[in-house]
Amino acid sequence: MKRIGEWVPALVVFAVVIAAWEGAISAFHIQQFLLPRPSDIVKTFWTARHSLWPAGWYTFKEALGGFAIGSGLGIVFATLVGRFKNVGTAVMPIAIAANAVPIIAFAPIFGAWFGEVSPHSKMAIAAVLCFLPVMVNTLRGLQSASPRQIELMRSYAASELEIWRRVRVPTALPFVFTALKVASVLAMIGAIVGEYFGGAFNALGVLINNGAQIFDFVTAWAGILVASLLGLALYGAVAGAERLVVRWAPDMRDA
């Protein structure tokens, strides 16, 4: 666990950046609609809380659903591909190629499939965004098991299932958590961008988008602040779970 003292430099840099931002706006007379003051953003974050916070929660639930579905399917798929080698050689190159596709471009199409206003289309986008990194990383983890450890298990007459349980899965876990952290961020992006193409009136993406269109940039910025805090919360939850589950991974060791 990092000690509090290690956070001080980051906090100082953060404070300096915010102060410079605030100061630059006064010094150069930057117009409010181009770049609002941080203090105004925080003020709006509070005064508009009755619309912003529930909207954030609504979007967060979409992201969470997409994260759970996409990551879950990614892990299941990786397990199947890892279990049956032939499936892997057939599927992996396609999966890696598909990873380069800008999936966010499918957002309008998903709207048509799952309902433009419905939260399901956002969940679907978030899920698709999460799926590939989780699948690819989990599979890589399952395949990184040490041949020596497997040989040792063979010397104990271990079955394939036991080798999975005691060697492959524990080896894969740090890879899985790395992927889940990436996916937690992608899920929030997926949900918000999905809402830019249409969503419920009380969704965060819609609020940000509308704010920008009527030059109410402070509200848009406050919405982004809400989105960032929720994204951080999800990331933090995954990182916390990682700390509990894979204490042995090299970057978790506190020996």
Added chain:
Amino acid sequence: MSVVEIKGVTKTFAQGNVTALEDIDLELEPGEFVSLIGPSGCGKSTLLRVIGDLTPPTSGSVTVNGKPARQARNDGDYGIVFQDAVLFDWRTVAKNIALPLEMLGWDRDRRKARVETMLDLVELRGFADHHPWQLSGGMQQRVSIARALAFEPALLLMDEPFGALDEMTRERLNLELLSIWEKLGSTVVFVTHSISEAVFLSTRVVVMSPRPGRIAGHVAIDLPFPRTVETREDPRFFELVTKVRELLRRRGEHLLPEEEELLEADR
């Protein structure tokens, strides 16, 4: 009954058409400490894996405790130690040692008691709850030995177990290994490429020659037990080291009949 009986074992690898082992015959009596020594590529590690049924021979037969090697493996008749400790980072020291016991279905209390005995044996009491990465290389290898011996196998297979350690640690672990062996009375097959280590530890050294891997000769080691630091300074120790070295040097050449006789007398 022999603990290990190898008859006419040949092993070829399809890849590159390499003959790793050719027509190997070898018998191990209970309680023997046999070292396999030879230059790299002589198939000594492959022979060890064949005994452990971790790789099948191309032809010939291997029996362990009077059973085919496959069944001996399934019955848990041997423990194995590799060059690196092959510990599981996600398990504590105690749980690493308990791994084979879990595989054998021992209950928790029995496992716990045995793990404590083993920790005492390898002098790692107090490290039960440490993780492998918190230990030095020598300590890790001791955990690995404790794990291999935890279920009291009749046979211990060791594949250059101290090859990656520094000389000091290696010599200390040699002494520890011998005292454990004397206590437990198991049969040991020990692969090494250090002549002095082979002579110091063994009751018999089997010298192998490369391409194809063959047995070049046997040297019976008649140094008294218990072996101590002084053993390494015994003139007899040097004689035996020289004998092994000469056998190694002669690899590839055909032995003269009188040399064959000499070697026979050695067995």
